[in-house]
Amino acid sequence: MPDSAIAPVGTPPEALRQSLATRFRKARGRTAELVAPLGAEDLMVRSLPEGAPAKWHLAHSTWFFESRVLIPCDPTYRPFDPAFLDLFAAVDDRFGHHMPAPTQHLLSRPTAAEVMRYRDHVNGAVLHLLDRIDEGRLEDAATRIELGLVHERRHQERLITDVKHAFWSNPLRPAYEPDPRPGPGTPSPQSWTAHPGGVVEIGRAEPVPGADHEGPRHRVMLPPFRLANRPVNCGEYLAFIEDRGYTTPSLWLGDGWEVARAEGWQAPLYWEWRDGGWQVFTLYGMRPLDPAEPVCHVSWYEADAFARWAGKRVPAESEWEAVAADRDAFGNLLGNGNRHPQAGGCQGEPPWQLFGDVWEWTRSPFLPYPGYRAPESEPVGEATAGRFMANRMVVRGGSCVTPFDYATAFTRHFLRPAARTAVTGIRLAEDG
Ligand SMILES: [Fe+2]
Numbered sequence: 001m002p003d004s005a006i007a008p009v010g011t012p013p014e015a016l017r018q019s020l021a022t023r024f025r026k027a028r029g030r031t032a033e034l035v036a037p038l039g040a041e042d043l044m045v046r047s048l049p050e051g052a053p054a055k056w057h058l059a060h061s062t063w064f065f066e067s068r069v070l071i072p073c074d075p076t077y078r079p080f081d082p083a084f085l086d087l088f089a090a091v092d093d094r095f096g097h098h099m100p101a102p103t104q105h106l107l108s109r110p111t112a113a114e115v116m117r118y119r120d121h122v123n124g125a126v127l128h129l130l131d132r133i134d135e136g137r138l139e140d141a142a143t144r145i146e147l148g149l150v151h152e153r154r155h156q157e158r159l160i161t162d163v164k165h166a167f168w169s170n171p172l173r174p175a176y177e178p179d180p181r182p183g184p185g186t187p188s189p190q191s192w193t194a195h196p197g198g199v200v201e202i203g204r205a206e207p208v209p210g211a212d213h214e215g216p217r218h219r220v221m222l223p224p225f226r227l228a229n230r231p232v233n234c235g236e237y238l239a240f241i242e243d244r245g246y247t248t249p250s251l252w253l254g255d256g257w258e259v260a261r262a263e264g265w266q267a268p269l270y271w272e273w274r275d276g277g278w279q280v281f282t283l284y285g286m287r288p289l290d291p292a293e294p295v296c297h298v299s300w301y302e303a304d305a306f307a308r309w310a311g312k313r314v315p316a317e318s319e320w321e322a323v324a325a326d327r328d329a330f331g332n333l334l335g336n337g338n339r340h341p342q343a344g345g346c347q348g349e350p351p352w353q354l355f356g357d358v359w360e361w362t363r364s365p366f367l368p369y370p371g372y373r374a375p376e377s378e379p380v381g382e383a384t385a386g387r388f389m390a391n392r393m394v395v396r397g398g399s400c401v402t403p404f405d406y407a408t409a410f411t412r413h414f415l416r417p418a419a420r421t422a423v424t425g426i427r428l429a430e431d432g
Contacts, residue, residue, distance in 0.1 A: 021131075025123075043055040055107070058112075058159075073137065153405065164281075167283075176283040184293075187233055190428075192229060199220070213385040215410075227323050228427050228428040231341075231357065233291060233294055237268070256302070295358075298420065303424075310428060331353055331354070331356025333403070355398055356407065358399050358423055360426065399424070
């Protein structure tokens with residue numbers, strides 16, 4: 001069993017303890033790696049109203065294991081600091097803890113070093129608990145830890161996208177890491193994979209902690225369609241901009257046009273016109289626009305307007321899953337490669353880059369699948385997705401900053417249609 005895989009039902013207790021401990025260490029270690037390039041000042045910055053400073057992400061993901069695993073499962077556990085139970089609770093937690101978002105960036109104390117000690121304390125206590133909890137209570141603790149791991153992965157992606165926006169908000173446009181890229185890629189022509197349509201099954205057959213919204217498995221009737229073999233690249237998106245894409249109202253949904261006007265959108269987030277050409281801010285600093293790279297940091301409204309301009313459409317999530325279901329979930333994901341979308345290599349069977357590089361907008365609103373029921377006993381609150389089933393669109397496939405064990409063919413991530421800070425891109429579709 002790969003160490004990223006969830007232990008199947010009926011795993012013997014010793015194997016379950018070991019699998020959980022390995023994956024817990026790995027997930028927590030990855031969060032620590034993500035903040036390794038940051039200084040104490042970087043850890044304090046928050047530039048987005050809905051974002052959080054990296055230090056808060058570090059402490060809050062720890063709070064989750066302390067409040068949702070250790071306190072309920074280990075009567076001998078003593079909190080690292082009882083004040084942290086309120087201080088680092090989920091902002092909109094429904095269990096009574098509440099931390100108004102506007103104060104997160106004011107927490108110069110506890111210091112970053114103290115937050116790291118908090119993490120070490122809780123990491124040690126979770127591993128100790130796994131070692132000695134009796135078999136009768138192991139299953140409950142295992143479910144809670146699995147949910148904690150899902151929560152940790154979601155915060156890893158939010159942490160890095162919040163850091164990216166914070167660095168971009170700095171006039172110096174600093175780099176988070178040195179640029180590993182040798183140079184611009186070579187644009188590849190667009191091509192298409194045909195799907196015959198018919199009745200297909202999508203969704204998870206078995207429930208997985210933290211992924212209740214990805215089931216139940218159900219049948220969907222699809223007309224024949226064609227899916228683009230790679231995401232839309234920056235060169236193609238530039239042609240949309242140069243063809244007055246941002247100033248032609250007939251290309252836009254009404255809501256999208258209003259947002260684009262109100263926000264003054266003229267290009268994707270992080271594109272800047274400098275010295276007579278477009279540059280793009282990345283985690284590696286500013287770079288000249290690379291026409292071969294997948295375009296990223298576009299909203300659902302921009303994806304939809306681009307598709308209309310191109311004479312195509314954005315795929316439904318069922319179409320995406322019907323094609324992706326028999327592919328390995330491998331690609332440029334966090335832990336596998338580069339922290340910016342890359343020009344595709346077009347290796348193996350198309351379509352390429354279904355996983356990693358950019359989250360791909362679908363035209364599907366984030367709604368329950370037929371037969372969906374939110375979990376009745378909800379031990380950890382915010383890790384369940386049912387309460388977000390309004391005013392969000394589904395994105396698929398994961399991005400270059402999505403932890404590789406979070407992106408699967410079933411993974412349904414959900415974003416507001418005007419969102420641009422996640423690494424979102426466009427894969428086109430057309431009726432077959
Ligand atoms: Fe959270």
